[in-house]
Amino acid sequence: MEYELTYKDKEPEEAVLNTAPARLRKVKAFGRGRGDGNLLISGDNLGVLKTLLGMKEENRLRNADGSNGIRLIYIDPPFSTNLEFKGKKDQKAYRDKIIGAEFIEFLRKRLILMRGLLSEDGSIFLHLDWKKAHYLKMVMDEVFGEENFLNDIIWSYGGRGAKAIAGQFSRNHDIILWYGRPGHIFNQQAFQRRVRKGEAGFTKDGEGRWFKTSPRGDYTDSSIEELGKTGRIHRTRNGNLRIKYFLKEDGDYLIEDKLVGDVWDDIPDAMHLSDAEKTGYPTQKPEGLLARIIRAASDKGDIVLDAFAGAGTTLAVAEKLGRRWIGIDSGRLSIHTIEKRLLNLKGTKDPSASQKKYSAPLRPFSVFEAGDICTHANGLNVKSACSFDGKMGECVIKIKGIEGPELNGQGLDALSSVMLDFDFNGEVFRCGRAYTAEELKRSGYEVRFPAKKLKNEIMVVYSDIFGNERWYLGKVE
Ligand SMILES: C[S@@+](CC[C@H](N)C(=O)[O-])C[C@H]1O[C@@H](n2cnc3c(N)ncnc32)[C@H](O)[C@@H]1O
Structure with a gap:
């Protein structure tokens, strides 16, 4: 080196x-x-x-x-x-x-x-x-x-x-x-830039088309001839040849495509x-x-x-x-x-x-x-009650409160999500339904789901706004 x-x-x-x-x-x-x-x-x-x-x-x-x-x-x-x-x-x-x-x-x-x-x-x-x-x-x-x-x-x-x-x-x-x-x-990659009509460097031609120009660069004579056929060649007052680029219009603005x-x-x-x-x-x-x-x-x-x-x-x-x-x-x-x-x-x-x-x-x-990381062992506790709404055929989990070392009494406002696995396999939580904080608030902290979804064991994962989790396993009787 x-x-x-x-x-x-x-x-x-x-x-x-x-x-x-x-x-x-x-x-x-x-x-x-x-x-x-x-x-x-x-x-x-x-x-x-x-x-x-x-x-x-x-x-x-x-x-x-x-x-x-x-x-x-x-x-x-x-x-x-x-x-x-x-x-x-x-x-x-x-x-x-x-x-x-x-x-x-x-x-x-x-x-x-x-x-x-x-x-x-x-x-x-x-x-x-x-x-x-x-x-x-x-x-x-x-x-x-x-x-x-x-x-x-x-x-x-x-x-x-x-x-x-x-x-x-x-x-x-x-x-x-x-x-x-x-x-x-x-x-x-390209991006679009908006410029006001009339800004220096942007001109209107005889046919009312807005354009800007750049030097001829390494265009060959035959390419220049081809560009000329489509009105893409501009001659400056002192006779220099430049290439025209036409711009899209949007009201008082021009839209310029630029390479990044x-x-x-x-x-x-x-x-x-x-x-x-x-x-x-x-x-x-x-x-x-x-x-x-x-x-x-x-x-x-x-x-x-x-x-x-x-x-x-x-x-x-x-x-x-x-x-x-x-x-x-x-x-x-x-x-x-x-x-x-x-x-x-x-x-x-x-x-x-x-x-x-x-x-x-x-x-x-x-x-x-x-390694040793385990997100669901950090002290979040949830008070809840489960019931069955026979009329709707739904299970209902009513969340009453949460407690945890980082919560400082913030209560349910600090609940961030609730997720359900309707058929927990004892190892991996497979998410069947998740509820956002907004949904939970709207429902009065009541989680409802059709009872027929339940298989053997249900796993409920509660998360607070700090990312602490509590996993609760429920048996279907
Ligand atoms: C600047 S933030 C990344 C922001 C991200 N680009 C975005 O758009 O949200 C840096 C992240 O690196 C993570 N971090 C720091 N050290 C780390 C490590 N040793 N292993 C894994 N993640 C680490 C931090 O937790 C933090 O979330």
């Missing part, structure tokens, strides 16, 4: 590759279908990545074209801010307290394992900000090869006055480093998300950002991995765009937010996806817990 970043406690690659794999336990399954479907994994991503490497070695990570390995990895890890992040309702989300060289090594270890997971032509996007991106550029060169560096994308998410800092320019962008192996997928470059300033930050997109999870990224990345660097049916999944933006967008996905996060709030988000997905254009109720995802997915 010509140059290398050195720092305290940097481990040799062989030691990193010897990381112990995490044992994965399947705990929940959503949607119908054989196999595990897409994977949501709760746990520290280091051991989980090693486990996924084992799956790759067994040829179990296959893309649409049959190639083995992950086609696209996007990660948006903690940025080494030394802060604690909380959800909209003050829930603990995650601690971003690893700083200095330790932070660099934390990411490097995971990047080394991710390299092994990529398909032969896979690519990886690493999302960071001004604090550590430049150190990680060197690490990425070491791990993925400087020759595979494709873009240093500037996501300029818009000026927020609050970010102005005395004595320096305001900080308004993140940095996304893209590395791809030879033969990586690149689907060119490496500065992305057309995607506003998460502060400007629609209410439908907001999850309340901190540091959530916009779906528009992930849609651009996923469309550019993967095809339908390919596997997309996000090992720092957060609110599950990558997974939700991958799902909508017909990609398969694997998500990992070590936070309880994150896993709960992702489950709810995926169950509630709307707006797909995939005709095979009939999303009627909050209980079935567009495509099936399974939730795994890694």
Whole structure:
């Protein structure tokens, strides 16, 4: 290696590759279908990545074209801010307290394992900000090869006055480093810009058509002749030849189609998300950002991995765009937010996806817990009473109250969802119906379902807004 970043406690690659794999336990399954479907994994991503490497070695990570390995990895890890992040309702989300060289090594270890997971032509996007991106550029060169560096994308998410800092320019962008192996997928992306009619650089021709021009570039004489036949050639006052591009009109505006470059300033930050997109999870990224990345660097049916999944933006967008996905996060709030988000997905254009109720995802997915993690053993208690409404032929669960260490007397307002498995198999919770907080509130915290749905044992999973769960098993008499 010509140059290398050195720092305290940097481990040799062989030691990193010897990381112990995490044992994965399947705990929940959503949607119908054989196999595990897409994977949501709760746990520290280091051991989980090693486990996924084992799956790759067994040829179990296959893309649409049959190639083995992950086609696209996007990660948006903690940025080494030394802060604690909380959800909209003050829930603990995650601690971003690893700083200095330790932070660099934390990411490097995971990047080394991710390299092994990529398909032969896979690519990886690493999302960071001004604090550590430049150190990680060197690490990425070491791990993925400087020759595979494709873009240093500037996501300029818009000026927020609050970010102005005395004595320096305001900080308004993140940095996304893209590395791809030879033969990586690149689907060119375009976006539309609206400009007011009459703005400098936009002209109307004799036939009333608005256009802009660009230099002739490397067009050959015969191409120029062809373009001339369709009125696409413009001559400036001093005789220079330029190429005309006609624009669509929308009232007082013109719509300009532009190819996406490496500065992305057309995607506003998460502060400007629609209410439908907001999850309340901190540091959530916009779906528009992930849609651009996923469309550019993967095809339908390919596997997309996000090992720092957060609110599950990558997974939700991958799902909508017909990609398969694997998500990992070590936070309880994150896993709960992702489950709810995926169950509630709307707006797909995939005709095979009939999303009627909050209980079935567009495509099936399974939730795994890694190592010692057990989400349903953290002290949430639920007071409820069950009865049978003979007139309606329905079972009724009346929820009277919840208690838990984090609730601080918030009561039922802190109940986030209730899910039912009508035929629990003693191992994996298979979701048959889920109720959102809004539905529960509307029904006066009464859960009703047709008694004929019940088989042998029913499992009821209650979740609070912190992601704590309580599983209650009921016997059908
Ligand atoms: C910046 S957030 C990701 C936000 C996400 N891109 C989104 O749009 O919502 C980083 C996430 O990494 C998770 N995380 C941090 N360290 C982790 C680790 N060692 N293993 C798994 N997840 C981790 C945190 O819990 C947090 O949810």
